[in-house]
Amino acid sequence: MQEPKTQVPREKWTDRVNLTALLTRILLGLLLTGAVLLGIHFLFPPRAEEGRTVIVSQGGTVSPAAAAMARQTAPRAEGTLLLVNWENPVPFDRPEGLVTQAEIFGDEVVLVNGEGSVNREAGEAAKRMFLAARAEGIGRYKISSAYRSIAYQEKLWQARRRQDPCYGDDPYTNPVKAMPGCMSEHTTGLALDILSENHETANDAYGETPEGRWLAENAHRYGFILRYPEGKEHITGVIYEPWHYRYVGVEAATEIWERGICLEEYLGA
Numbered sequence: 001m002q003e004p005k006t007q008v009p010r011e012k013w014t015d016r017v018n019l020t021a022l023l024t025r026i027l028l029g030l031l032l033t034g035a036v037l038l039g040i041h042f043l044f045p046p047r048a049e050e051g052r053t054v055i056v057s058q059g060g061t062v063s064p065a066a067a068a069m070a071r072q073t074a075p076r077a078e079g080t081l082l083l084v085n086w087e088n089p090v091p092f093d094r095p096e097g098l099v100t101q102a103e104i105f106g107d108e109v110v111l112v113n114g115e116g117s118v119n120r121e122a123g124e125a126a127k128r129m130f131l132a133a134r135a136e137g138i139g140r141y142k143i144s145s146a147y148r149s150i151a152y153q154e155k156l157w158q159a160r161r162r163q164d165p166c167y168g169d170d171p172y173t174n175p176v177k178a179m180p181g182c183m184s185e186h187t188t189g190l191a192l193d194i195l196s197e198n199h200e201t202a203n204d205a206y207g208e209t210p211e212g213r214w215l216a217e218n219a220h221r222y223g224f225i226l227r228y229p230e231g232k233e234h235i236t237g238v239i240y241e242p243w244h245y246r247y248v249g250v251e252a253a254t255e256i257w258e259r260g261i262c263l264e265e266y267l268g269a
């Protein structure tokens with residue numbers, strides 16, 4: 001025996017019609033909103049912040065057009081902003097304005113070599129920084145290296161090259177830790193390797209210690225930048241070095257810190 005065909009009740013059929021109409025309206029609404037937002041975007045395009053240099057990255061490198069634009073508006077790479085890197089050798093044999101670390105620092109910092117030199121302005125700023133850190137309960141810092149002569153730096157470099165003859169051949173792909181004599185910014189007296197009594201080894205882990213973190217968050221207030229940040233190795237040609245700080249002055253350091261850029265990007269190099 002055949003079952004009588006069940007008919008869709010009239011109310012349910014009406015429900016389906018209403019549902020289709022509702023869905024159509026929602027879809028139209030979404031399309032309209034999209035069109036309005038697109039219109040606003042074209043009428044009022046987002047602008048780059050005025051007075052700032054915008055550098056566009058293309059696959060990890062700065063595009064030539066962006067770099068040229070940045071160079072036009074960039075601060076001059078001299079004085080405390082002097083750029084020393086793989087492309088820019090230090091332009092003098094020995095910098096002016098060096099003083100011994102023992103002359104600048106007291107008990108607020110541990111000196112590996114008190115007779116070692118540092119730029120006076122950078123040293124005095126570092127002293128204020130170390131005193132501020134101590135006042136906040138941070139452990140004592142230890143300066144493992146400051147000014148190095150070109151000859152001494154070249155010895156370090158040659159020793160590294162003897163271990164590995166290809167070391168530094170392609171630093172933007174395989175970033176280095178040691179630089180050739182005239183390409184290390186330690187030759188300017190403006191760079192300090194800052195470790196601490198609690199962590200005396202120059203490695204990544206230092207960046208995670210209270211002392212390493214305090215520097216990363218506060219050094220700019222005293223004119224220092226973390227010179228070789230993580231993620232900028234393809235620009236600096238140097239590995240992430242949470243202990244290497246470079247004095248550039250408070251204004252530049254603050255902008256570099258706020259924008260999360262490296263010195264090369266700041267200078268449009």
Ligand SMILES: [Zn+2]
Nearest residue numbers: 191192193244
């Ligand atoms: Zn260093």
